[in-house]
Amino acid sequence: MARVLSxxxxxxxVHLGNYLGALRNWVSGQHANDVFHGIVDLHALTIxxxxxxxxxNTVELAAMLFAVGLDPEVATVFVQSHVPEHSQLGWxxxxxxxxxxxxxxxxxxxxxxxxxxxxxSAGLFTYPALQAADILLYDAxxxxxxxxxxxxxxxxRDIAVRFNHRFGDTFxxxxxxxxxxxxxxxxxxxxxxxxxxxxxxxxxxxxLLDAPSxxxxxxxxxxxxxxxxxxxxxxxxxxxxxxxxxxxxxxxTSPQQLADQYTQYGALKSDCGAAVAAMLTPIQSRYxxxxxxxxxxxxxxxxxxxxAGTVAQATLARAHDAIGFYPR
Numbered sequence: 001m002a003r004v005l006s007x008x009x010x011x012x013x014v015h016l017g018n019y020l021g022a023l024r025n026w027v028s029g030q031h032a033n034d035v036f037h038g039i040v041d042l043h044a045l046t047i048x049x050x051x052x053x054x055x056x057n058t059v060e061l062a063a064m065l066f067a068v069g070l071d072p073e074v075a076t077v078f079v080q081s082h083v084p085e086h087s088q089l090g091w092x093x094x095x096x097x098x099x100x101x102x103x104x105x106x107x108x109x110x111x112x113x114x115x116x117x118x119x120x121s122a123g124l125f126t127y128p129a130l131q132a133a134d135i136l137l138y139d140a141x142x143x144x145x146x147x148x149x150x151x152x153x154x155x156x157r158d159i160a161v162r163f164n165h166r167f168g169d170t171f172x173x174x175x176x177x178x179x180x181x182x183x184x185x186x187x188x189x190x191x192x193x194x195x196x197x198x199x200x201x202x203x204x205x206x207x208l209l210d211a212p213s214x215x216x217x218x219x220x221x222x223x224x225x226x227x228x229x230x231x232x233x234x235x236x237x238x239x240x241x242x243x244x245x246x247x248x249x250x251x252x253t254s255p256q257q258l259a260d261q262y263t264q265y266g267a268l269k270s271d272c273g274a275a276v277a278a279m280l281t282p283i284q285s286r287y288x289x290x291x292x293x294x295x296x297x298x299x300x301x302x303x304x305x306x307x308a309g310t311v312a313q314a315t316l317a318r319a320h321d322a323i324g325f326y327p328r
Contacts, residue, residue: 001032001033001034002033002034002141002142003033003034003036003138003139003140003141003142004029004033004034004035004036004140004141004142004143004144005035005036005037005038005134005135005138005140005142005143005174006022006026006035006036006037006038006143006144006179007037007038007039007040007043007080007134008037008038008039008040008061008065009039009040009041009043009044010039010040010041010044010054010057010058010060010061011044011047011057012057012197013060013197013207013208013209014061014064014207014208014209015195015196015197015205015206015207015208016185016195016205016206016207016208016246016276017185017186017194017195017196017205018208019068019208020183020185020246020249020250021183021184021185022179023065023068024068025179025180026065026068026070026075027068027069027070028180029180030070030071030074030075031074033142035074035075035076036075036076036078036138036140036308036311037065037070037075037076037077037078038078038079038080038134038308039058039061039062039065039077039078039079039080040080040134041054041057041058041079041080041081042080042081042086042087042090042130043080043127043130043131044057045121045123046121046123046124046127047121049119058079059291059294059297060291062077062079062297062300062301063287063290063291063297064208064283064287065077066286066290066297066300067283067284067286067287067290068208068283072300072303072304073303076304076307076308077300077301077304078301078304078305078307078308078309079301079304079305080134082301082305082308082309083137083305083308083309083312085133085137085309085312085313085315085316086130086133086134086137086312087130087133088316089133089136089137089312089315089316089319090129090130090132090133092133092163092319092323093129093130093132093133093136093159094126094129096129096159096162096163096166097128097129097132097155097158097159097162101128101155101158102125102126102128102129105127105128105151105152105155106151107127107148107151107152108124108125108127111124128152128155128156129159131152131156132152132155132156132159132160135153135156135174136156136159136160136171136172136174136315137311137312137315137316138308138311138312138315139171139172139311139315140172140174141172141174141175142174142175142176142177143174143175143176143177144176144177144178144179145176145177145179146179149176150176153174153175153176154176156174157173157174160172160173160174161173163319163322167319167322167323167324168322170318170319170322171315171319183245183246183248183249184245185242185245185246185249186238186242186245187204187205188203188204188205188206188218188219188221188222188223188242189201189203189204189221189222189223190204190223191222191223191238191239191241191242192238203218203221204218204222204223205218206218206219206276208280208283208284208287209284209287210280212277212280212281215273215276215277215280216270216273216274216277217273218273219243219269219270219272219273219276220266220269220270220273222239222242222243222269222272223239224237224239224240224243224265224269225237225239225240228264228265230244230259230262230263230264230265230268231259232244232255232256232258232259240259240265240268241255243268243269243272244258244259244268246272246276247268247271247272247275250272250275250276250279251275
């Protein structure tokens, strides 16, 4: 059983693309591996500048992770700032990575360029060092990432190799792995773009907490095309293909088989909206239960923090011993 680490930032509402593309795989994979799932609120601090927002987003995301099916007795679900070893090892990682290596990180270049007229946090620059700490703390063998995050795993390995060379074998080298293929969910109004909460309008993005009526309304307004033939063709008919992909992910029937069942766009839109709304109903119910019982939610997060802390403390102590810090 491999140790697998996947983390998520508390930066806003979870949408259908997040769930069908990733979170559902987290749930199905929790019994196959030793999984650690961190809510990385320290990373979210790089784009947070108002009081109260980060804590609110963190507790809401935690409730959603449990609501979709992560079992706190099986998966280790924790809040990053609840495990102080992240920050402590993060500084050691900053002292082990070079300025030049951080300067070459494409995500920093892209994100800082987008915000050049705004405040650019130094934390955005040193982000990979803290991310390396997140990974190395748990001796993670596998880190599922998309192509845009592979560079972060590469620099984590480079940092670990350098530390091991300087101070002796201490850290396990993680491996970037391609996560199980989740549903490819596109924006309902722009089916050539991935569903995202950063889109100009929410009308094409289905959130997990949307009311059933709102979900069905969004699907009825989904962009299709001027034809009237229902067939699965991502290139020629991206809107129809997106609806079929979503309905396929919900029902387990292949998009091609589903396409044969419809002769009208309206019926496909209606069925897709109804199926998504039905799928999300029990998730929304469990989410509401947890949000109405903050004591229980806190208890579940303490279970994760204790489990994560036990592993993290041992790893940090190992690093301190390797460096030769004067003991307390």
